[in-house]
Amino acid sequence: MKRIIGMKRLGHMLWTLALAGTVLLTGCGSAEQKQPAAGQDSGQTAQKRIVKHELGETEITGDPKRVVALEYSFVDGLWELGVTPVGIAQEKDKDVEGLIGQKIEYIPVGTRQQPSLEVISSLQPDLIIGDLNRHKDIYKDLQKIAPTIILKSRNSTYQENLSSFATIAEALNKQKEAEQRLIKHKEIIAEFKKRVPAGDSRNVMLGVFRADSLSAHGAKSFDGELLEMIGIKNAIQDVAEPTVKISLEQMVQWDPDVIFLAEADDALLNEWKQNPLWNNITAVKNQEVHKVNRDLWTRYRGLKSAERIVEEAVNLLYSKEK
Structure with missing residues (x-):
């Protein structure tokens, strides 16, 4: 009787070991299936x-x-x-x-x-x-x-x-890094927006003097849209193109309250200054013609440049020293 019980126990132990081995082999087989084929870079x-x-x-x-x-x-x-x-x-x-x-x-x-x-x-x-x-x-x-x-x-x-x-x-x-940078960017822009008085109705024009005309940036330009977003209105509205070439007579018609003048060809600017029409522009009358860096305002673009443009515009228009 004891011999029969012993044989049963031995058989049960062997079956348990066999089952454990099968599970182990199955697990190893799954792990091997997850590995890339030779010469293949899974990453x-x-x-x-x-x-x-x-x-x-x-x-x-x-x-x-x-x-x-x-x-x-x-x-x-x-x-x-x-x-x-x-x-x-x-x-x-x-x-x-x-x-x-x-x-x-x-x-x-x-x-x-x-x-x-x-x-x-x-x-x-x-x-x-x-x-x-x-x-x-x-x-x-x-x-x-x-x-x-x-x-x-x-x-x-x-x-x-x-x-x-x-x-x-x-x-x-690098989507995660971009999301973090955009959050920081929006916070920076929002801080400068707080410094723009809600009641300020002045409009601005960014102009780059060429040899024969002024290239003005409208509301749909990079800097125009950027400044409009923080409450600084652009003088050129309802124009599909981001920039438009204008004559002195056209500039008088737009009559900006503020001019951001990017460094460029001074010859035409000096010629316009000799014309009485130039002195009839509101920005000129109120001494609101500000020279700005042409590269920053018209060529660079991008997140950092946008932050620098907004900072300069706000400081020029709303500095406590004025």
Whole structure:
């Protein structure tokens, strides 16, 4: 009888061990199935994504590190997201330093209007960011070099620039960082908005003097929309284009209360100052003509530039020292 009971106990123990072994093998088999095949990078595969932009869709793999920026606002966006471009299109050597406030290491890749495809290719970028206005015609050539996204910057509004920043973040796989930076940006803008008196009915005009005319920025320009958002009204309304060339006679008709005058061709300005019509403009009469940095107000764009423009405008118009 004891022998029979002993055999039963032994059989039960063997069955338990066999079951445990089966479970263990099953678990190991599942773990092996989760491993990528030889030569396959699971991280890179998981990070492949399609980024929509102004000229279509572009597939991007991983987190781009070698980025070429063909417009200043894209440099601003990359910098705010912790990425230093390896290549930048520029006109002047000090443009980038003026934009972000410090010197950085990068390779110039020609001008924004005519970037060099050869130099861009030599940098072996993993992402290129181009401007819709300037670079739509070379988009296919850029795509042959590296994944390229085309966004709005030149002649774009403030809101369109924010949208471009969000797309850059998506391309870099840095959406969380972008959300945090946008929250900070909105807080900064809101603080300056508090300093704009609700009862101030003055309107402003930003003008850049050319050789033969004044290029005025209306309510649908980057700076125009930005200032309107904080309560500073633009003198040029109901104009579809962001900028418009106007004569002195037209400027008298717009009759701005305040003029933000970007540095440019002084010859025409000096000529206008000799004309009695110039002195009939309200801003001139009230000594509300303020010189501002042309690069900051008309060329850079981007989050940091927007914050600096708002700060300067508010200080010029509502400084306690005035």
